[in-house]
Amino acid sequence: MKASPDFRISIKLTFLVALAVLIGFAVSATDSNAQLVTSDEGAINSSIDPDDPNSVLYTDTGGKKAGIGDPNKPASESVRIGLGWHPRAMSASGLPLDRYGLVDWAKIVRDGLIKPRHSLDPNEEEMPPLPMDVLIEAKSDFVDNVIYPHEIHTWWLKCEVCHPKIFIPAKGENHMTMSGIAEGQWCGRCHGKVAFPLTDCTRCHNSPK
Amino acid sequence: MKSIIILIISVVLLSPLTVSAEGLGDMKMDSKIESMKKAGVGPVIFPHTLHEAAMKCDECHPKIFVDKRGANDLSMKVNMKGGACGTMDCHDGKRAHALFNCGKCHHKTEGQ
Numbered sequence: 412m413k414a415s416p417d418f419r420i421s422i423k424l425t426f427l428v429a430l431a432v433l434i435g436f437a438v439s440a441t442d443s444n445a446q447l448v449t450s451d452e453g454a455i456n457s458s459i460d461p462d463d464p465n466s467v468l469y470t471d472t473g474g475k476k477a478g479i480g481d482p483n484k485p486a487s488e489s490v491r492i493g494l495g496w497h498p499r500a501m502s503a504s505g506l507p508l509d510r511y512g513l514v515d516w517a518k519i520v521r522d523g524l525i526k527p528r529h530s531l532d533p534n535e536e537e538m539p540p541l542p543m544d545v546l547i548e549a550k551s552d553f554v555d556n557v558i559y560p561h562e563i564h565t566w567w568l569k570c571e572v573c574h575p576k577i578f579i580p581a582k583g584e585n586h587m588t589m590s591g592i593a594e595g596q597w598c599g600r601c602h603g604k605v606a607f608p609l610t611d612c613t614r615c616h617n618s619p620k
Numbered sequence: 621m622k623s624i625i626i627l628i629i630s631v632v633l634l635s636p637l638t639v640s641a642e643g644l645g646d647m648k649m650d651s652k653i654e655s656m657k658k659a660g661v662g663p664v665i666f667p668h669t670l671h672e673a674a675m676k677c678d679e680c681h682p683k684i685f686v687d688k689r690g691a692n693d694l695s696m697k698v699n700m701k702g703g704a705c706g707t708m709d710c711h712d713g714k715r716a717h718a719l720f721n722c723g724k725c726h727h728k729t730e731g732q
Contacts, residue, residue, distance in 0.1 A: 511714075551658060
């Protein structure tokens with residue numbers, strides 16, 4: 412079949428248009444990918460100098476700058492990932508980490524790597540930790556139950572820190588939900604702020620039903 | 621005749637674009653809705669299109685998710701143990717939001 416010149420031009424034009432659209436698409440795809448690639452800028456600075464205002468004091472898990480010397484500035488990314496104010500510098504200090512790369516403070520205390528003072532007041536009487544585990548049943552059928560250890564909590568905290576304001580000290584009286592905890596209620600009052608974040612579910616949900 | 625051939629060629633050449641541009645949209649996952657109700661969360665609305673923009677197909681398919689609706693037995697238990705959505709380098713709190721942000725996936729809908 413011999414094609415007429417008209418037909419050839421039409422085919423060429425079609426190819427040309429298709430090619431232009433393809434190139435345009437590829438360019439836009441590259442653009443959107445570029446936003447996703449995180450920059451290496453502000454990678455962990457192993458020599459942090461507290462006197463140097465340019466020293467990276469606040470970094471997130473990715474090791475990126477979250478703020479320089481200004482603790483009042485919100486580190487939005489570290490808050491988003493549930494790291495709160497745990498600086499990456501802690502991770503570089505050789506302390507034991509969990510599978511998400513977060514410092515495992517409970518292990519540190521159990522292994523005796525640190526010995527926190529029970530009070531700033533030397534005359535205050537120290538209360539021994541309370542060895543009492545509480546089973547908290549997960550509401551979902553597919554989530555493991557929680558065995559709440561009073562012991563590790565009372566290592567640092569007095570009863571009044573949690574009872575009765577955050578938790579009513581009676582079984583079945585606290586109607587906890589995971590979404591509430593993630594929003595900062597119950598366990599979320601501390602975990603994700605001053606205690607380890609909620610990132611690793613199995614740190615608490617570890618007792619099979 | 622000629623115009624028909626041109627039309628066919630154009631459709632064949634441009635069809636991959638239409639597929640990737642439209643995406644699969646949102647997928648509602650509510651096979652375990654009874655358990656979700658107990659836990660006080662809504663069904664999962666999975667934004668497939670949003671994931672398409674961030675990742676290549678073979679990052680998830682078929683290794684993590686079989687690409688067939690209803691073929692993956694997803695549960696929070698699987699996610700928590702580092703499978704499915706909770707696979708390391710996915711929803712681990714670094715690359716994408718951590719699993720405890722319940723409301724980011726379990727959307728509350730009317731009457732729940």
